[in-house]
Amino acid sequence: MRQVFGNRRAIALFLAPALLVYIGVIVVPVGWSLVYSLFTGSPASGFTFAGLKNFRSLISDPTISQTFWFTVKYAALLTVGQIVIGYALALLFKFVLRRSSTFIRTLVFFPVVLPTVAVALLFAQLFAVTPQAGPIDSLVHLFGVQPVDWFVSGSHAFIVILAMDMWRSVGLFAVILYVGLLDIPEEVIESARLDGASGFSLLRRIILPMSRPIVAAATIFALNADLKVFDSILALNNGGPGTATTPLNLYMFQESFNYNNWGYGSAIALLITLLCLVVTVLVFRSLRRDITKG
Amino acid sequence: MAQLPRRTLTRAIIGIILVVEIYPLFWLLTSSLKTQNAFVSQPLWTLPHTLDFGNYSSAWTTAHIPSDVSNSLIVTVSSVAVILVIGTGAAFALEVLAFKGRGGILFFLIGGLMVPAQLVLLPLFEIYFKLGIDNSLLPMIVTYIGEGLPLTVFLMATYFRSVPRELFEACVIDGGGTYRCFFSVALPLVRNGIFTVGMLIFFSVFNDLLVALTFNSKPSLSTIQVGLLNFNGQYGSVEYGPLFAAISIVIFALLILYLFINKQIMRGLTSGAVKG
Numbered sequence: 001m002r003q004v005f006g007n008r009r010a011i012a013l014f015l016a017p018a019l020l021v022y023i024g025v026i027v028v029p030v031g032w033s034l035v036y037s038l039f040t041g042s043p044a045s046g047f048t049f050a051g052l053k054n055f056r057s058l059i060s061d062p063t064i065s066q067t068f069w070f071t072v073k074y075a076a077l078l079t080v081g082q083i084v085i086g087y088a089l090a091l092l093f094k095f096v097l098r099r100s101s102t103f104i105r106t107l108v109f110f111p112v113v114l115p116t117v118a119v120a121l122l123f124a125q126l127f128a129v130t131p132q133a134g135p136i137d138s139l140v141h142l143f144g145v146q147p148v149d150w151f152v153s154g155s156h157a158f159i160v161i162l163a164m165d166m167w168r169s170v171g172l173f174a175v176i177l178y179v180g181l182l183d184i185p186e187e188v189i190e191s192a193r194l195d196g197a198s199g200f201s202l203l204r205r206i207i208l209p210m211s212r213p214i215v216a217a218a219t220i221f222a223l224n225a226d227l228k229v230f231d232s233i234l235a236l237n238n239g240g241p242g243t244a245t246t247p248l249n250l251y252m253f254q255e256s257f258n259y260n261n262w263g264y265g266s267a268i269a270l271l272i273t274l275l276c277l278v279v280t281v282l283v284f285r286s287l288r289r290d291i292t293k294g
Numbered sequence: 295m296a297q298l299p300r301r302t303l304t305r306a307i308i309g310i311i312l313v314v315e316i317y318p319l320f321w322l323l324t325s326s327l328k329t330q331n332a333f334v335s336q337p338l339w340t341l342p343h344t345l346d347f348g349n350y351s352s353a354w355t356t357a358h359i360p361s362d363v364s365n366s367l368i369v370t371v372s373s374v375a376v377i378l379v380i381g382t383g384a385a386f387a388l389e390v391l392a393f394k395g396r397g398g399i400l401f402f403l404i405g406g407l408m409v410p411a412q413l414v415l416l417p418l419f420e421i422y423f424k425l426g427i428d429n430s431l432l433p434m435i436v437t438y439i440g441e442g443l444p445l446t447v448f449l450m451a452t453y454f455r456s457v458p459r460e461l462f463e464a465c466v467i468d469g470g471g472t473y474r475c476f477f478s479v480a481l482p483l484v485r486n487g488i489f490t491v492g493m494l495i496f497f498s499v500f501n502d503l504l505v506a507l508t509f510n511s512k513p514s515l516s517t518i519q520v521g522l523l524n525f526n527g528q529y530g531s532v533e534y535g536p537l538f539a540a541i542s543i544v545i546f547a548l549l550i551l552y553l554f555i556n557k558q559i560m561r562g563l564t565s566g567a568v569k570g
Contacts, residue, residue, distance in 0.1 A: 001466055005392045010472040014391070018384035018443055019399070025418065025440020026406045032417035043420050089311075096304055104308065106556050107315050113552050115501045117522040118544045121537065122322055128338060131534075135321060135339040167314070175560070228410050231503040235523055252412055253504070262416050269412040276410065 036266035045260055054267035063243055063251065064268070071247040071275075074161070075226035081166050082222050083215060086173025091203070093174070094181045105178070109171035116168070120235035123164040127151070151237050154244025161245060165232055173218055180214030181207070216287040223283060224276050248272050322545065326350070326538035333534040349535035350543070357540055361514060362521035369431050369517060370500045373438035378492055380439075381446030386480055388447070389454040390462060391472070400451065406444030414440075415508050422509070433509040434517075438499045446491055453487030454480065486561075493559060518544055 037054050039047040058064055089108060093101035111119065127150040128134035133141065140148065150156045184207065192206045230249040233239055239246030239254075246254075248268060256265030321339065326349055328342040353359060388400045414437075422433040457480065465475040481488075506517040516524065525540055526532050552559075 001463065002392070004466045004470070004472050004475065005390070005462075007391070007472040008393075010476075011387050011391050011393055014383040014387035014476075015399070017380040018403070018447065021380065021436070021440050022403060022406060022443050025437060026409055026414055026444075029414035029417035029421070030409060032420075033413050036416060043423065092304075092307065102560075104311060105560070106553075108311065109556075109559075110315070110549065110552055113497050113501070113548055114545055115503075115519050115522065115548075117503060117519045118541050121522060121525075121541050122318060122545075125325070125338065125534075125538070126318060126321070131334045132337045133339075134337075135317075138337055138339050167318070228412070230412075231519070234503070249412055249504075253508075256416055257508070266413075266416055269410070269416075273408070273410055273413055277408065 033266045033269060036263050037270060038263065040261065040263045042256075042260040042262045047263070050263060054263045057264060058267055058271060063246075064271075066243060067246050067248050067251045068271075068275075070245065071227060071229070071249075074158070074229060074247060075223055075279075078162060078165055078169075078226045079219060079222040081162065082170055082173045082226075083177075083219055085166070085170050086218070087177050087211075087215065089170065089174035090177035090181050091207075093178045101178075105171075105175060108174055111168045112172045114168065116231035117235040119164060119168050120232050123160060123167075124151075124236055127160050152241060154241060157237055157240070157245045161233055161236060164236065165226075165229070168232070173222065176218050177211070177214060180211050180218075183214070184210045212287070216283070219287070220280050220283050223279050227276050227279065228272065248275070319545065319549075322538060322542055326535065326542040328535055328538070330533060330535055346535055349539040352533070353536040353540040353543065356536065357521060357525050358513070358516065359518075359521065359540060359543060362516050362518045365431060365515060366500055366517040366519075369434050369438065369506075370496055372435050373442065373499050374492055374495050376435075376439050377442040377446050377495055378488055381443055381491075382450050382481070382484070382488060383476075384443075385447045385450035385454055386476055389451040390457075390480065400447070404444055404448045407448065409444075411441060411504050415504070419508060428509070428511055429515075431515060434505055434515075437505050437509070438502070441505070442495045442499070446495065449491045449494075450484065450487060453484040457483050489558060493555065 036047075038049065038051060040050045040053065041047040093105055097104060126134055127136045129137055129149045129151075136150075137148070148156060150160050188206060188210070189202070192202055197205060228249050229247045230253065233245060233247055234250055234253075237245065239250045243251070249272060252265045252268035252272065255261045255268065324341050325333075325338065327345045327347065328349075329344060329346045332340075332342055332344075384403070388396050388403075418433070418437055419428075422428045422436075427433060461479055461483070462475055465479045470478065501519065502517075503519045503523070506520050507523070510516055510520050513524075522540065522544065525537060
């Protein structure tokens with residue numbers, strides 16, 4: 001038995017390729033990035049040692065604080081939307097539609113598999129004002145509100161970005177949370193029903209508490225992904241106007257490839273990583289405390 | 295609670311969902327058949343008066359859609375294939391086989407889940423450049439493989455963990471060696487897992503932009519996402535018909551693919567969830 005399970009050569013053969021690729025593509029570059037952040041320049045123009053200059057820039061650069069808070073605001077709002085609406089849809093699938101939920105589930109999940117650029121281009125046109133009023137503008141006009149150029153102001157563009165990313169991703173969360181609801185044993189729900197619970201109180205006392213683990217996991221997953229947003233905003237309006245809707249990830253990309261500040265770009269990348277880690281730990285802690293309390 | 299209001303409320307909600315999900319696609323399709331004239335002179339929500347199918351052929355040729363599609367497919371399929379092979383192998387070694395330090399190595403590999411793409415992108419760019427492979431699809435493929443490994447190993451290890459140890463031991467008792475037991479016992483049992491993980495990686499690679507854009511050193515290496523991003527640049531000024539046609543081609547092709555594998559996606563996501 002031990003000969004088969006402890007077969008050294010087999011272990012090496014199975015494990016080595018993955019380990020080598022992983023070390024070469026992930027581990028080494030991470031260390032390399034840390035080194036980059038201590039330099040300024042790029043491979044093309046050469047690197048000069050700069051000590052902690054990039055990190056001092058992180059603190060003094062006004063664009064950093066703007067992009068940082070934009071990223072946090074965006075991720076927070078989007079995650080709330082994804083979880084709340086996703087959960088509402090999951091409840092719809094399980095309790096209202098039940099077996100006939102397949103069609104709606106398929107429909108709502110579809111945008112999740114679409115390329116983000118395609119969706120962004122679609123939404124750019126949906127909300128377009130030139131050359132003619134787009135559908136959304138016409139709809140808004142129908143309600144008597146003045147037509148708006150959605151992309152000329154940061155706050156309006158923000159609404160479009162949220163709508164777009166919600167449309168594209170809510171289906172994924174609806175399905176994930178739906179699976180979590182399926183995990184709740186029927187007997188628990190049945191006995192609660194027999195005890196007279198129904199509708200709202202059933203939701204609050206039984207279903208919500210029992211969904212907590214999956215909601216926690218989904219929230220952490222959503223926050224991590226949303227904090228790293230890049231594709232959709234780049235394709236929609238390149239973070240405009242100016243840098244009003246630029247997230248950290250996009251700013252890092254621009255600094256590195258448009259302005260050749262690789263050291264600074266690496267420092268920003270480290271900031272993003274740190275942000276994700278901190279947020280994950282905070283959410284994990286606060287949700288775990290809830291579980292042990294309740 | 296009366297049944298009637300509840301049913302109408304449900305119907306209303308479903309109606310809203312249908313409109314929100316379907317209208318953008320319907321509008322996309324009808325707009326793609328409009329002439330440039332129609333875009334400039336009538337509100338965008340109107341239906342086309344004359345159908346201009348030329349938009350599609352124009353998009354197809356001017357925007358290099360065929361080469362974008364083939365690049366996307368080549369990169370995605372190779373990455374997924376390699377990831378599944380080496381990731382499953384590694385997971386098997388780490389979860390089923392026994393050796394000192396395997397817990398540590400597993401933890402080491404899964405730690406990669408915390409690493410965002412942007413942290414490794416710049417060094418990789420320099421590495422690929424120094425290796426001289428930067429004018430090919432290889433940088434993308436290798437990067438995707440490295441990025442997909444932590445998640446793949448993590449998920450496949452989970453699938454292997456749910457296989458009862460007795461099955462492996464039975465295989466050994468029957469005289470099977472390590473490789474035999476892997477191929478004839480372990481692999482068939484995690485087949486669903488391989489498919490689910492494969493699909494997950496497929497879509498995350500296929501729809502990726504950051505890596506594809508970074509290693510897009512020349513136009514012939516564009517993937518679908520990159521091609522769409524640069525679409526308008528091919529024409530000079532914005533040609534709405536072909537733009538909508540290009541988006542349509544991508545979205546409806548994926549819709550067809552999606553309808554085919556949708557059952558498997560749902561099964562993969564919900565497997566193990568329904569009890570009894």
